[in-house]
Amino acid sequence: MIDLLAVRFNHNPDSARDDALSIRENAKTGISVPEWVKGMTKPEDSRAAYAIREITGHTITIEAKLVCSNPSVNAAYVRAVQPPPPTPPSGWLAWVMKMLEKFPILWHLLAFMFVTGHGKNLLGEVQERNVVFDADGETEFEPFELDKHWLLQRGVGIHQVHWRWQYRLTASGSWVDFADSKHRIYTVLEVPTSPWQQVYQGGSNEQLPWTDVLEHACEWAARTNQVDQAAAQVTRALNRLGPSNLEYSGTGHWFISPKHNFFECSQFLPKLKPQPAGSSPQPVDCSDMATAVTTFANVLGCDLAESQMNSWSSPEQFHTNPIHPIGRPGFTTTLWTYHEVAWKGSGSAGDHLFDGSLLLNGHSNPANAPYSDLEAVNMLFGNPGSGDYRDKLAAANPAGNRAKCSPNMQPRRRAVR
């Protein structure tokens, strides 16, 4: 009798405070609103993203459009709840208690799952409200408030949401199931920052956050609650793609167009998938990696920018300490004209950075063996002699070498395409 026609998550493209972000799938394909329409059965066909910081303190709403085939019904109460879980096999409780007795640490896991609402719909339930059908039996896109959502507890992530839609004709009547909708929901910490934009332009803006990027970034930074943690996780994940997927090559950029200085993100994304056995890794340089870290971290709401030490247009070169370039078999020293990383702030000596293109030498004297991998995540750039990133990267000798490795403080974000 009553049916669900469509659901809108991003019903206000100008705001992310009480609804979803404006997103698209990738450079070529947009995501149309309403995100769910009757006939969709797979969660990945209905995607939406929420920025945790922006929705904090606000009531989240979705909009749903309904239809009623019975002309005598002109109004109904409608809600959506989480379907009950499948019935567990008999004896499950005894089995769980036995496992908890055997592995007491599982109590912590259980507590974590309870606190973060594990097993519960991320978006909670769609609160009941009365809707009115017009002469054609349809409603407008009616706003519904979300109740008991877990957005603030879960941090960054990718979640499946399953709602069972129900109606009743009187305030005290019994609920009747009438539709199911499934959705794939991305949670990021804050509204994505540049190069990502929220200027909707009817969904045509290629710089809207891509779900193809969110798929990776949200997985890498899953459960993080702070931007620095998220950026660190993104940096680690990208660096660990060597040597199977990526390998350092200092011969120039591979994913930055020479003409427009775009980040060729559409070409980069396939390189993140498992590669056929025996295939060569994709070469990347420091600028490619700085741009990838910036792009994937900023889609989560981090605020990084690509910036260089020394400059590509300067012929000056500096010697490095032993470093472990991405994908290479071990430590090596080299001579660089410049280096580029994902940097916070203005990319100055007093700002922290994330370097996915290499691992530093963790030895107390970074020039000395034995070498140990040290991740350059959220590390202060520092000044010569301060023991920070600059000292770990640039060799102390010859004299003046570390001075050449100085920030050029020209941060920027390359647009994606």
Added chain:
Amino acid sequence: MMFSDADAGEDLAALKAHYRFDQWPQRLEEHLLISNLTLSGHELPGWSLLDPQGVDDEGRPRSIESWWQPERQDTGQLVRLDIIEGDSPTDGREHLLRFVGEAQLAVAEVDSDPIGDVAFIIEEEDALFFARANLAVRLRKAARPGAPVRELGVALDGWLIDKGVVERGIPPRIESFRFADDAHPAVGRVVRLEVVATDPLDRPVSLKVFARLGELQIVEGVETYLAVGEGTEEVTLIASSADGSTAAATLQLDISSTG
């Protein structure tokens, strides 16, 4: 926070001074302008062009990105070839300088057996950079096995400067090749060239224009000729189709100082 639109440190002056940009020679005896370049797959003998090649046609400069593998595919070798079409030799050389500057590792100038007008190499990484006429070329290994980039660079450069007519497929048709508005070039006068070459199958047509006495460049999207010396001039057009077949046309005229 303000972010710069231009590439960081876009000023090329330091690089120009370091690499003695003003002293770079023009090794070809003729002036050459290459425009609308597309690759047919015959440019690197023994290697196959992987489809599709990426051609960025939106405005100037045009850029081409292509991937090549040996015809014997079991070597695991892979090469990436990037070409940027400048509007003039000076423009092409500035793009070469950007390629060189963009390399994080130190590059060395190729002194012996020159390739193009000027060339640089990173031996240990199999990367070659060179300028020829208005083109900047970057050839790099793109897989773990090494690649003979120097050898490939020589072959590519030889193809760029080749004026021979190739009959292998369906050649383009040269509809028009003349000085626009029937202008007569004179020393110091910039004259537009009218070049119209079409392909019977509507494929792209690459153009090479050679001149002995006149500098060639693209101004506002149009090929132009500037005579810099007096005498008998021969301006040759080589038009290439996507299958590598070519057609040629020649203009002969006397260049004087008064026109």
